[in-house]
Amino acid sequence: MADSRRSWQDRLIALLLERATPTDPEAAERALARLVQVLERQREAPRGERIAPVVRNGAHRWDHDLIERHVAEGVSVLDLGCGSGTLLKRLMETKRVRGQGIEIDAENVMQCIANGVPVFQTNLDDGLAGFPDESFDYVVLEETVQTLHRPVFVLTEMVRVGKRGIVTFPNFGHWQVRLDLALSGRMPVTRAWPYEWYESPNIRPLTVRDFQAAAADHGIRIVEGQVLTDGQVRPLDADDNLFAEEVMLVIEKA
Numbered sequence: 001m002a003d004s005r006r007s008w009q010d011r012l013i014a015l016l017l018e019r020a021t022p023t024d025p026e027a028a029e030r031a032l033a034r035l036v037q038v039l040e041r042q043r044e045a046p047r048g049e050r051i052a053p054v055v056r057n058g059a060h061r062w063d064h065d066l067i068e069r070h071v072a073e074g075v076s077v078l079d080l081g082c083g084s085g086t087l088l089k090r091l092m093e094t095k096r097v098r099g100q101g102i103e104i105d106a107e108n109v110m111q112c113i114a115n116g117v118p119v120f121q122t123n124l125d126d127g128l129a130g131f132p133d134e135s136f137d138y139v140v141l142e143e144t145v146q147t148l149h150r151p152v153f154v155l156t157e158m159v160r161v162g163k164r165g166i167v168t169f170p171n172f173g174h175w176q177v178r179l180d181l182a183l184s185g186r187m188p189v190t191r192a193w194p195y196e197w198y199e200s201p202n203i204r205p206l207t208v209r210d211f212q213a214a215a216a217d218h219g220i221r222i223v224e225g226q227v228l229t230d231g232q233v234r235p236l237d238a239d240d241n242l243f244a245e246e247v248m249l250v251i252e253k254a
Contacts, residue, residue, distance in 0.1 A: 034243060062228045063142065063168045063248045064090060070166065070250065071095055075137035078162060080124050080154070081144035084108050085117030092117070100136075102128075125150045128157040136162045145169050145211075146202045152218055159220055159253040167251060171227075171244045173207030178242075192245045208241040211249065221254040 064087055071077060073095045079088045082101030085108075091097045101119040103109050112119035125148055139162030145151045146169050158165040170192035171177075180188035187197040195202065215222055225236030227244035236247070 030239070034239075061087075061142075062233055062246065063226075066226055066233065066248055067091075067140065067142075067166055068094060071097060071138055074098075076100075076135075078102070078131070078136040078139045080139060080141045080158070081147070082108075082112065082117070082119065084111035085115045085119065087140065087142060088112075088117045089115045124148060124154050127153065128161050131161045133160055134163050138162055138164055138166060140166045142166075142168045143170070146204045146206055148204060151204055151206075152214055155214070155220060155251070156218055159251060163252065164223065165251040166248065167211075168246065168248045169206065169211070170202075170246050171208050171241070172205040173209065173241045174245050175242050176245075190245075208236075208244055208247055211247070215251065219254045220251050223250040223252055225249045 067087065068091060071091060074097065075095075076098040077088065077091055077100070079085075079099065079101045082088055082103050083105075085101055085103075088097075088099040088101050092099045099117060101112055101117050102122055102124060103112060103119055104121065104123050106121065109119050109121045124144070139158040141154070141158060145155070145167055148154055155165070155167070158167075172193070174190070174192065176190055177188045177193060180186075180190065187193075189196060193200075193202065193205075212222065214220075225240075226233055226248045227236050227240050228246040229240070229243045230245075236244070236249075240247070
């Protein structure tokens, strides 16, 4: 029985790799080697141990450090879906940026005001018509694109209003998400997707490849990318549709 189950799991992994990698034997072999390493680490972890969730509304987020390093001192930053203003407050203090937030939730708007962060209360799905072309150096969309009703419209507005955009999102193509869905038949609950389906704010789950295809189809160029994978941050790789838990992409108008 164990051999049969192992054989079935091997076939499932092979299927994931076939769908996740180019038709290149060397690329598939590298991806398989990486996946085996990750699975071995998972197997060696104590039974019942759960991966700690990513802190989303507090001061510590993996992408905040990256965004801070990427943004130059004194530039202008528009933060879409800025929440309580944590990121903008940090950038205003450490990089002396000229910051502006947009947020729909009334409680978060009040938190922004308390934090000294300028904020407009409005729905991002309505667009950014009040802002002229290239009126900001950077427009940030952090962990929000998958919650929008009109994500492509908002992305095109980002690269119109900003000289560059910074987008972060959880990758629904991650191998653990695929495996959980395949084995359980239920929507996955993972570190990057920590909600049950009935309480999730995420209405547009997407993968790295989904974003890349949408960008190419709508006049958006991806300048560079970073990913969070297996607890480490590194540059985006060709097979990260399978391995990235979360993604940060810098974009601009093509």
